[in-house]
Amino acid sequence: MQVTSYYHRTNPDEAGYSLGNLAEIWGPCFDAAGVRSVAEVGAERGRLTQELLRWASESGARVTAIEPEPLDDLLELLDEYPSLKLIEETSHEALADMPIPDAVVLDGDHNYYTLSEELRLLAERSEEGRIPFLVFHDVGWPLARRDQYAAPDRIPAEHRHEYGPDVKLVPGNSGVAERGLPFEWAALREGGPRNGVFTAIEDFMGVHEGLRLAIIPLFFGCGLMWPEDQPWADEVAEIVAPWDRNHVLELAEKARVIQLVQRHSREQEIDERFEAAGRLEEAVSRVVNSSAFVASEWLSRLRRRGQPAFSREELRRLLDESESQR
Ligand SMILES: C[S@@+](CC[C@H](N)C(=O)[O-])C[C@H]1O[C@@H](n2cnc3c(N)ncnc32)[C@H](O)[C@@H]1O
Structure with a gap:
């Protein structure tokens, strides 16, 4: 398994927004599960893609990035790694058509409708209905129980919660705050049915038996899901056991999130003062x-x-x- 240690990564994600930060965990799991093909839904600037490609360069696995709006850094990876396949479509378009890979990272549009449809397509289209190894991002605060919409128009109106632009979120506040972690579009309320990433995962597990779910409570929460009847299921469980719902990680994440929210709030306050001074x-x-x-x-x-x-x-x-x- 080739995973570059965090401090030696060429493109480290200091803010902790990328699942590339957790390569030391998903990498060994993919190895144990014998993953030969992996797709990343929502590849953005290619931070995780790059880690997947590094991992794949040893295992020989195929990597596909599904991203409707690829940024330049991701496009540059295509030159560096000619084996990388980029599908410039939404997840629903891509997953309805492509062969279902051994592992799928679901990190695109973080809302109940989009994720539920992705899971439905994966379950319906995978061989003998066998769910692939799944990696989810944002299973913790703030999107566990609250929808975010990358492009609200792509979500049918009946599946959208009441939402707003430039929404600011603070832990413990189920509405929206004046200042906090910013989102371009998000539901105005947290909680309730059919709202958020973790709710979609729970509802999916409610109708699909025999699935195991591990939660790594760091960097907004990473979920790992796999069918427990696979011969490698126990080995994966052993790899993730020290991280799964780890209380010390939960505390570290809580502290990290509070500091992140405070930093954003301070920056927003400074911006507001500058704007007010300009108006005066x-x-x-x-x-x-x-x-x-x-x-x-x-x-x-x-x-x-x-x-x-x-x-x-x-x-x-x-x-x-x-x-x-x-
Ligand atoms: C949080 S970023 C992904 C970060 C990346 N996976 C990483 O760990 O470095 C989310 C990405 O999902 C993309 N996205 C939004 N809606 C999508 C959809 N319906 N299907 C696929 N990707 C989508 C966005 O354009 C954005 O680039």
């Missing part, structure tokens, strides 16, 4: 340049024998100073 400068500048102001300055000059209480030059200089400090 604009308003003052309009007043200073108005004819009413010129007349008041003239009157003040007259009353104070040529020394007005305020002058346009002085206010303009203060405005310039304030602008240069922003």
Whole structure:
């Protein structure tokens, strides 16, 4: 198994947003399960893809990335690794058509409808209905029990929760906050039926027996699912056992998330203050340049024998100073 240690990765994900961070866990599981082909749903800039390709360069497995909006870094990987296959489609389009691989990473649009449909397609189309080895991202806060929508128009209206743009989330608040972890589009409420990634997984397991699920409670939560009647099932269980629902990891994740939320909130507050200062400068500048102001300055000059209480030059200089400090 070839997994580059975190500190030696060429493209480390310092913010902890990529499943590439967990290569030391999924890599040995794929080896134990004899995975010969893997598809990543939602490859974005290719951080996990790169780790999958590194792992595959030793095992000889095929790697497919499914990404409707690939970023440049992912496209560059195609030159570096000619064996990489990129399908520029949504998961539902791709999974309805392609042969189902031995392992699938589900990390695309994190909402109940999209994930449930992905799971339905995988279950219906895999050989003899055998569920492939599955890796899920975002099984923890904030998307475990709350839908996020990458492109709300792609979700049929009857499957969308009430949602908003530029949603800010804070742990412990089931609504939305003024400041917090930002999402372009997300449900306005957490919880309830058919809401969130973990709810979709639970509902799927409710109608498909014989599946094991491990949860690594770090980096927003990673789920690993496999059929327990596979000859390698116990070996995988042994590999993940130290990480599965590990209490110390849960505590570390809680602390990490709080710090992340606080950092975003502080940055948002600073942005708001800059914007407010900009608006104030604009308003003052309009007043200073108005004819009413010129007349008041003239009157003040007259009353104070040529020394007005305020002058346009002085206010303009203060405005310039304030602008240069922003
Ligand atoms: C969180 S990022 C993936 C991160 C990546 N797997 C990693 O670990 O580095 C989610 C990606 O899913 C893609 N996406 C959104 N909706 C999708 C869909 N319906 N099917 C496939 N991918 C989708 C987005 O364009 C985005 O690039």
